[in-house]
Amino acid sequence: MINLYYAYQPIIDFFLLSVGFGYSQQIALRAGVFSIATAGFAAIGAYAVAILVTKTGFPIVGAVVLGMVIAGGAGLVLSLPLARLRGAFQAIATLAFVQIVISLLLFAEDFTGGALGITGIPRVVNTGVLIFIVAFVMYVMWSIGRTGLGRIFDALRQEESVAASLGVNIGRYHAFAFILSGAIGGLFGGLQSLYVFQIEPHNFGFAFMVNVLTVVILGGRTTLLGPIMGAAIMAILPELARPLAEYRPAVNGVILILVITFLPNGVGDEIVFWFRRRRHAAAAANRVKVKEAKNAVTSS
Amino acid sequence: MPSLHLEGVSKHFGGLKAVDGITMAVPPGEITGLIGPNGAGKSTVVNLISGVLSLTHGDIRLGGASISTDRADIVARQGVSRTFQNIRLLPEATVLENVMIGFHRREQSGLMANLFGLRAALREQREFRDRAHALLERFGLDEYAEFEAGNLAYGHQRRVEMARAIASEPAIVLLDEPVAGMNDVESDELATIFRELANSGMGLLLIEHNVGFVTRLCKQVYVLDSGRMIAAGDPHEVTRDPKVVAAYIGTSKH
Amino acid sequence: MLSQQILNGLVTGSVYALFSLGFTLIFGVQKLLNFAHGATFMAGAFIAYYCTISGMPFLLAIGLSMVATGVIGIVVDLVAFRPLRKRGNAEFPALVSSIGVDLVLISIAQQVSKTQVLNFPFGTFPVKFFNFLGLRISLLQIVILATVAVLVVLLIFYLKKTSFGRQVRAVATNERAAALLGVNVQSVFLQTFFIAGALAGLAGVLIGLLFNSMQFLMGEPYMLRAFVVVVIGGLGSVPGAIVASLMLGVMQSLTVAYLPSGLTDAIIFTLLFIVLLIRPNGLFGDANAVAGGTRQ
Numbered sequence A: 001m002i003n004l005y006y007a008y009q010p011i012i013d014f015f016l017l018s019v020g021f022g023y024s025q026q027i028a029l030r031a032g033v034f035s036i037a038t039a040g041f042a043a044i045g046a047y048a049v050a051i052l053v054t055k056t057g058f059p060i061v062g063a064v065v066l067g068m069v070i071a072g073g074a075g076l077v078l079s080l081p082l083a084r085l086r087g088a089f090q091a092i093a094t095l096a097f098v099q100i101v102i103s104l105l106l107f108a109e110d111f112t113g114g115a116l117g118i119t120g121i122p123r124v125v126n127t128g129v130l131i132f133i134v135a136f137v138m139y140v141m142w143s144i145g146r147t148g149l150g151r152i153f154d155a156l157r158q159e160e161s162v163a164a165s166l167g168v169n170i171g172r173y174h175a176f177a178f179i180l181s182g183a184i185g186g187l188f189g190g191l192q193s194l195y196v197f198q199i200e201p202h203n204f205g206f207a208f209m210v211n212v213l214t215v216v217i218l219g220g221r222t223t224l225l226g227p228i229m230g231a232a233i234m235a236i237l238p239e240l241a242r243p244l245a246e247y248r249p250a251v252n253g254v255i256l257i258l259v260i261t262f263l264p265n266g267v268g269d270e271i272v273f274w275f276r277r278r279r280h281a282a283a284a285a286n287r288v289k290v291k292e293a294k295n296a297v298t299s300s
Numbered sequence B: 001m002p003s004l005h006l007e008g009v010s011k012h013f014g015g016l017k018a019v020d021g022i023t024m025a026v027p028p029g030e031i032t033g034l035i036g037p038n039g040a041g042k043s044t045v046v047n048l049i050s051g052v053l054s055l056t057h058g059d060i061r062l063g064g065a066s067i068s069t070d071r072a073d074i075v076a077r078q079g080v081s082r083t084f085q086n087i088r089l090l091p092e093a094t095v096l097e098n099v100m101i102g103f104h105r106r107e108q109s110g111l112m113a114n115l116f117g118l119r120a121a122l123r124e125q126r127e128f129r130d131r132a133h134a135l136l137e138r139f140g141l142d143e144y145a146e147f148e149a150g151n152l153a154y155g156h157q158r159r160v161e162m163a164r165a166i167a168s169e170p171a172i173v174l175l176d177e178p179v180a181g182m183n184d185v186e187s188d189e190l191a192t193i194f195r196e197l198a199n200s201g202m203g204l205l206l207i208e209h210n211v212g213f214v215t216r217l218c219k220q221v222y223v224l225d226s227g228r229m230i231a232a233g234d235p236h237e238v239t240r241d242p243k244v245v246a247a248y249i250g251t252s253k254h
Numbered sequence C: 001m002l003s004q005q006i007l008n009g010l011v012t013g014s015v016y017a018l019f020s021l022g023f024t025l026i027f028g029v030q031k032l033l034n035f036a037h038g039a040t041f042m043a044g045a046f047i048a049y050y051c052t053i054s055g056m057p058f059l060l061a062i063g064l065s066m067v068a069t070g071v072i073g074i075v076v077d078l079v080a081f082r083p084l085r086k087r088g089n090a091e092f093p094a095l096v097s098s099i100g101v102d103l104v105l106i107s108i109a110q111q112v113s114k115t116q117v118l119n120f121p122f123g124t125f126p127v128k129f130f131n132f133l134g135l136r137i138s139l140l141q142i143v144i145l146a147t148v149a150v151l152v153v154l155l156i157f158y159l160k161k162t163s164f165g166r167q168v169r170a171v172a173t174n175e176r177a178a179a180l181l182g183v184n185v186q187s188v189f190l191q192t193f194f195i196a197g198a199l200a201g202l203a204g205v206l207i208g209l210l211f212n213s214m215q216f217l218m219g220e221p222y223m224l225r226a227f228v229v230v231v232i233g234g235l236g237s238v239p240g241a242i243v244a245s246l247m248l249g250v251m252q253s254l255t256v257a258y259l260p261s262g263l264t265d266a267i268i269f270t271l272l273f274i275v276l277l278i279r280p281n282g283l284f285g286d287a288n289a290v291a292g293g294t295r296q
């Protein structure tokens, strides 16, 4: 058991980080925002922590919290101008945001080390820490799902005009979604810094964006299980498809196309929906039975 | 409860005067009718009141305060609710969830309570859930509570939309052809609910093509034709008005 | 010096135009973002390279590569877009599935090239320079400018004057109405994808020649540039894309020359961001395209 853990530890840690970034991506998509800004938020969090810890000797926990706050603030700032944009334009604007972050990281060499990035970050994050923080984020996502906030996000995704007609301030809730996406992305960016020892701008480029998006598309955009399933598939797949290792991006690409075409809700969401439907069908059948019993009693 | 007043309201789409200087009132505790042939501008009036479209001229006031430049959500929060002519539900959500979102205006719990699942937020949700079930029962929908709204029959979808619109107990409800496509039994059931709502003090604006239905329910009826108000008053008199008859016959294809 | 920078910028900008035209054309007719466009561009360069080193005459290699990338465009439509269009709101799913195609193409190219940087063999294109009014211009640059100009004129003629062009514009304005009028919408889509793919492929070859270096990720920066171009020019607008491409090319060459290195991308993408906010329909598009005047 212990040996098994050591053998698979890197995969487990990769899985946990992916789940975290997945929730950052998921919360935006759930609220109907076509944001691909998670890479930018992660970069902000990662660099904030790396700079604070290596250059100022800031306490590590404080640095992680501050990184999360800065990334959440970036989400808020980003949400204000984006309030007027929808769909493809939102996607492009958030993509531009990521590019701006990356190019500034490359430019501000004195702080960020430019293309070489920052090395010598203390490696203090381990599997236990990751599990603890993933659990915390899951609790928040679960709470959102069972309170009014999740319902509003779902409404914004499905039919904005309805939400507005019921008094939902669209800009405000899109801003909440961006702040949450930013804070979660920044939090896990910071954790990644403290896990990998070394970061560079290139870590948060197009490939990062595609990976995060894949996690949520594979897993699902609305349920707690979504990013977990997505990240699990992404983590296990290379192990299963060893012979195809060289073509890994192609395998990912084919999976993306197949899932978005044939299982548009994602594997995790579909599983949850299936159970939900079964439960409801059972409840409905039960109601019919109760009614029949009642009728039988009254007619006799 | 406040009443709703439109004064000299116009809406131009380019050269088309979809609504042309109309004045009307939706008082509390009554059902007010708005009729007119296809394309007369009725839905545009609803969109103007509910803040979806901006006015070209005129003013809309709710209990004395102007709402004519308020955004849709701000209008809604002041107690003006609506349904859509082409039904708009949250298709992936359950019927119950569709109604529960109608309580948004009454939500008290803050962001933190939502994020961390604090008791205040959960208690509020339980209360909304109970009230939503009660509403569904009133509309004869309780057995569909857990169905995906998008899979319901058309008539049921309309009723879900209405339950959602009245959930937060708004002062004014705008109903854009709420009984379209329903049979007599179903529309009579809804008529009863409309009367009950009016009796509880709500002001209803009822848009409907079935003149008989309007005549039975409304105290006051307004008639639109090509954006202009061609008649207003007691439904029995208005429907005998030659101008109204001409407007209907003139556009009737039968 | 300044005019030399502007000239170089115009040459790069004209290739951007070739690349961005297809992208904006697809958005115009389908309202969908094709993220596989960058990989199509890369495929164009790769196919021309492998044809050339296997001994094919260069012009034939270019022609073959354009046909092949046109076919890639069609495959993108059939595999990634068409099944999703049937389902209704395809905006986001199509973005995802075109990223899928992008990954497949890049992965194949990576394996084929063994992650190497490729160069066209010496002499593929004659190296010749002209001095002209104090400017130094290469034969290649002249050929690129001329080729792009001819193709752009042809494309505009095609869109404005032929019956196919009328169909494209009908679909772009209102797909449903066009279908009712008897336009074969699917075939319009296929043709635009073919044209878009072929233009991207040619752009890939030209860039490969201009910088004499090609690698499997070369499409990515051009893809990102295309976003800038189409937003500034107005998503879906052909003339807008041309003007914006040339502007971007010149701007880029000036910022590289006169500003601290590394700031170019920050400036370009900040510009994109600002334009999106102030005029989401582009500098040359209709500022108030939303009909009816909704309340904000």
Ligand SMILES: Nc1ncnc2c1ncn2[C@@H]1O[C@H](COP(=O)(O)OP(=O)(O)OP(=O)(O)O)[C@@H](O)[C@H]1O
Pocket (backbone or CB within 6 Å): B013, B016, B018, B036, B037, B038, B039, B040, B041, B042, B043, B044, B045, B085, C291, C292
């Ligand atoms: N957003 C818009 N842009 C342009 N014209 C519009 C718009 N909305 C409505 N119109 C036009 O305004 C006129 C009035 O339309 P409206 O939908 O208000 O009529 P209606 O009385 O509700 O008709 P119906 O009984 O068919 O529902 C019509 O000619 C319609 O084409």
Ligand SMILES: [Mg+2]
Pocket (backbone or CB within 6 Å): B042, B043, B044, B085, B176
């Ligand atoms: Mg109408």
